[in-house]
Amino acid sequence: xxxxxxxxxxxxxxxxxxxxxxxxxxxxxxxxxxxxxxxxxxxxxxxxxxxxxxxxxxxxxxxxxxxxxxxxxxxxxxxxxxxxxxxxxxxxxxxxxxxxxxxxxxxxxxxxxxxxxxxxxxxxxxxxxxxxxxxxxxxxxxxxxxxxxxxxxxxxxxxxxxxxxxxxxxxxxxxxxxxxxxxxxxxxxxxxxxxxxxxxxxxxxxxxxxxxxxxxxxxxxxxxxxxxxxxxxxxxxxxxxxxxxxxxxxxxxxxxxxxxxxxxxxxxxxxxxxxxxxxxxxxxxxxxxxxxxxxxxxxxxxxxxxxxxxxxxxxxx
Numbered sequence: 001x002x003x004x005x006x007x008x009x010x011x012x013x014x015x016x017x018x019x020x021x022x023x024x025x026x027x028x029x030x031x032x033x034x035x036x037x038x039x040x041x042x043x044x045x046x047x048x049x050x051x052x053x054x055x056x057x058x059x060x061x062x063x064x065x066x067x068x069x070x071x072x073x074x075x076x077x078x079x080x081x082x083x084x085x086x087x088x089x090x091x092x093x094x095x096x097x098x099x100x101x102x103x104x105x106x107x108x109x110x111x112x113x114x115x116x117x118x119x120x121x122x123x124x125x126x127x128x129x130x131x132x133x134x135x136x137x138x139x140x141x142x143x144x145x146x147x148x149x150x151x152x153x154x155x156x157x158x159x160x161x162x163x164x165x166x167x168x169x170x171x172x173x174x175x176x177x178x179x180x181x182x183x184x185x186x187x188x189x190x191x192x193x194x195x196x197x198x199x200x201x202x203x204x205x206x207x208x209x210x211x212x213x214x215x216x217x218x219x220x221x222x223x224x225x226x227x228x229x230x231x232x233x234x235x236x237x238x239x240x241x242x243x244x245x246x247x248x249x250x251x252x253x254x255x256x257x258x259x260x261x262x263x264x265x266x267x268x269x270x271x272x273x274x275x276x277x278x279x280x281x282x283x284x285x286x287x288x289x290x291x292x293x294x295x296x297x298x299x300x301x302x303x304x305x306x307x308x309x310x311x312x313x314x315x316x317x
Contacts, residue, residue, distance in 0.1 A: 011086065011096040012312045014061030015048025016073050016103030017143040020121065031148055033127045033140065034105070036068050037118040043132035044120075046139060048098050056186075056311050057099045058193040065103055069119055070110040073103030074195040074253075076150055077292040078304040080142045082135045094315055100139045102148060146301050150292040153248045154191055154255040157263055159183035159286040161206040176209045183286035186309035188213045194290060195253040202228040207257040210286065214255060223247075230261030241269055245298050248291075263289065270300040278303060 017033055024030035035044045049064035051057060058075055065073045083097045110119040122130060124144050128137050159180035167174045176184060191214055199215040200223040201207040208222055215222045226232055227243040244266060247254050258266075264281040267289055271278050283289075284307050292302040 009094055009315070010312075011091055011094050011315055012051040012057055012060070013048055013096055013098040014051060014057040014059075014064060015046050015098050015100045016061050016065045016075070017079055017100060017140060018047055018065055018069060018071060018073055018103045018105055019143075019148050020105045021149070022121075031124060032121040033124055033143070034069055034071070035120050035122060035127055035130055036116040037120075038115060039117045040115070044130050045132060046100065046136050047116075048100070050096070051312065051314055053314050054311050056190055056193075056309065058101065058190060058306070061099065061101050061103065062193050066108065067113070068116045069105075069108070071105040071108035073101075074106050075193050076102035076104065076148075076152055077146070077290065077302040080139045082139065084135070091315060100143075102143060104149070146292075147295065149295055150301055151248055151295060152194055152253045153244065153291040153293065154194055154196055154253065155244075155263055155267070155289040155291055156187065156191075156210060156255060156257040157260055157283050157285055157287050158202075158204070158207045158210045158257055159187075172203070173205050175205050180206070180210070180285070183309060184210045184213055187211065187286065187288070188217055190288065190306070190309040191255050192217075196255040197252040198247075198250070198254040199223065200225050200228070200247060200254055201257040202226075202230075202259055202262075204229060204259065207259065211255055211257045225256070225258075228256065228258045228262060230259040233258075233262035233265065237265065237269065241266055248293055248298075260285075267291070267300075267303055271303060274300040276300055276303070281305075282307065284308065 019033045021029040036047050037044055047065045047068040051060040079100045081099050086092050086094050086096055131137050160177050161174050162177045199211050201211050203224050203226045227240050233240040260283045263283045267281050288306040290304040
């Protein structure tokens with residue numbers, strides 16, 4: 001079975017641990033998570049649903065959360081994945097794989113709908129008791145292992161560019177290829193799921209072009225970062241890491257496009273400083289690392305890899 005054939009035996013789905021912070025009446029903020037009741041199954045679960053054709057898992061998680069709860073979510077770290085075999089329906093025999101993200105509620109409100117007739121905001125310990133499925137409780141446990149509120153940095157490798165050997169001019173000016181432009185367009189839909197609102201790029205045409213469309217959508221400039229080119233990183237890795245942290249400390253969620261010669265080493269350095277073990281640090285063209293830093297310190301809490309902004313294949317009926 002090829003990789004593509006294996007992928008088509010999986011029904012991809014996305015969901016969230018949707019959370020908010022509310023005053024507890026004692027001058028402190030209390031964390032609450034949202035559970036939904038589905039009358040069709042008479043169960044309490046986390047918001048989730050199957051991906052549509054042409055939809056990435058993060059976009060699916062945001063859409064399904066909005067449809068089931070009425071709330072708009074800004075995604076953070078990947079909390080966990082749940083997989084099980086479908087026993088009934090047109091996809092019986094396939095495996096459904098749900099990717100759950102931390103999802104901060106930033107607006108909206110619940111209204112009963114065809115799928116969900118009730119929503120409850122509960123403290124995590126009460127939510128765990130209310131959930132119908134052990135797998136959902138495991139996801140909730142993984143969510144509560146780290147702080148809900150983190151600082152997100154979206155570290156992007158530039159999309160595909162034409163061959164260096166076939167480019168006659170200065171390599172700094174080498175532009176994206178046709179495939180690279182398609183990848184860059186896909187990033188415009190992916191990165192806003194994580195709240196991207198600031199855009200930076202290493203001082204290379206292909207890096208700028210990778211995030212230019214996102215910047216135009218957001219109505220912000222692309223900040224040019226000489227320190228984050230791979231040549232600058234190798235010359236002074238500490239300065240490159242410090243510049244990324246300086247960007248991360250500013251308000252909002254930055255999307256930073258850099259190069260394959262810098263990204264894995266940058267992430268490895270942050271992970272090593274934090275005592276966070278990463279089995280490997282891949283870095284495909286147009287891939288994204290979702291880096292979650294502690295709110296009040298430069299400590300990396302989680303690093304999640306999105307190998308592509310293009311959607312996963314969805315099995316056809």
